[in-house]
Amino acid sequence: RKEVEQDPGPFNVPEGATVAFNCTYSNSASQSFFWYRQDCRKEPKLLMSVYSSGNEDGRFTAQLNRASQYISLLIRDSKLSDSATYLCVVNLSGGSYIPTFGRGTSLIVHP
Amino acid sequence: DTAVSQTPKYLVTQMGNDKSIKCEQNLGHDTMYWYKQDSKKFLKIMFSYNNKELIINETVPNRFSPKSPDKAHLNLHINSLELGDSAVYFCASSLRVSGNTIYFGEGSWLTVV
Numbered sequence: 001r002k003e004v005e006q007d008p009g010p011f012n013v014p015e016g017a018t019v020a021f022n023c024t025y026s027n028s029a030s031q032s033f034f035w036y037r038q039d040c041r042k043e044p045k046l047l048m049s050v051y052s053s054g055n056e057d058g059r060f061t062a063q064l065n066r067a068s069q070y071i072s073l074l075i076r077d078s079k080l081s082d083s084a085t086y087l088c089v090v091n092l093s094g095g096s097y098i099p100t101f102g103r104g105t106s107l108i109v110h111p
Numbered sequence: 112d113t114a115v116s117q118t119p120k121y122l123v124t125q126m127g128n129d130k131s132i133k134c135e136q137n138l139g140h141d142t143m144y145w146y147k148q149d150s151k152k153f154l155k156i157m158f159s160y161n162n163k164e165l166i167i168n169e170t171v172p173n174r175f176s177p178k179s180p181d182k183a184h185l186n187l188h189i190n191s192l193e194l195g196d197s198a199v200y201f202c203a204s205s206l207r208v209s210g211n212t213i214y215f216g217e218g219s220w221l222t223v224v
Contacts, residue, residue, distance in 0.1 A: 034212065043201055043215035044154065087154065089213070097209045098167055099144075101154040 003027060004090050006102035013109055017078045021105045023088030024070040032091035033071045035062055037084045038104065044087055047073075078109045114138050117202045117216035124192055125224055131188045132219045134202030142166075143185035144203040144213065145177060154201070160185055161208045192223045 005024045013019050025033075033050035048055065050062040050071050061074040071088055085104040091097060117134040124130055136143060144167075145157040159167035160179040174190040189196060199218045205211040 032209075032211075043217050045215070046212050049212070085152065091209070098156060098159075098169075099205075099213055100156065101146075103151070103153050 004100050004102040006105045008103055010106035010108050013078055015078055015109055015111055018076045020072055020074045021086055022070050022072050023102050025090040030090045033064055034089040035073050036087040038087055039084050080109050083107055083109045115202055115204055115214050115216040117219050121220045123222045126192055128192050129190045131186055132200055133186045135184050136204040140204040140206050141182055142205045142208045145187050146201040148199040194223050197223045
């Protein structure tokens with residue numbers, strides 16, 4: 001089983017839609033979780049951290065489910081500018097800290 | 112005011128050559144990384160240094176040799192380049208070694224012909 005798995009998509013949605021991505025991780029000891037956004041031919045940039053209690057930043061909501069070992073990202077009222085690849089990152093704290101990226105989920109928002 | 116800068120941005124070279132990519136961060140971070148993103152867009156960690164010490168060395172051919180002269184710099188030297196080395200190489204840094212946000216450079220597009 002891959003350490004961090006994402007559905008590559010693409011998710012093709014109209015403007016205004018709500019879309020959700022999941023990311024599963026294999027190591028139950030994982031401690032830190034993030035969502036990054038990567039635009040075409042650009043570097044990944046932090047979108048938001050994922051906290052145990054869940055967190056929201058404007059139209060974006062991130063949640064963590066430790067029991068089932070996945071994190072999710074919900075985007076409400078999608079904008080054309082949300083079109084990008086969304087990467088989840090799982091970090092294992094302690095001696096073997098390796099920030100591991102998923103393969104990313106491609107989102108295309110169309111008019 | 113670039114936080115993580117890497118050079119060159121584009122590099123086209125022939126098989127068998129040796130090349131280097133340089134990286135510098137001005138964020139005062141302790142930890143730096145090299146990631147490789149292949150044609151399938153998979154971002155895979157190669158190396159990580161914390162305060163000039165190697166802490167992560169993933170399964171990477173020994174033709175790849177990182178060097179960290181100080182904690183603000185992490186360079187990547189590649190010997191005997193192969194076609195399969197063609198990829199985007201991202202340098203990155205984080206404040207400390209555990210659980211912090213990672214900041215990426217703009218990437219170095221390497222094409223081996």
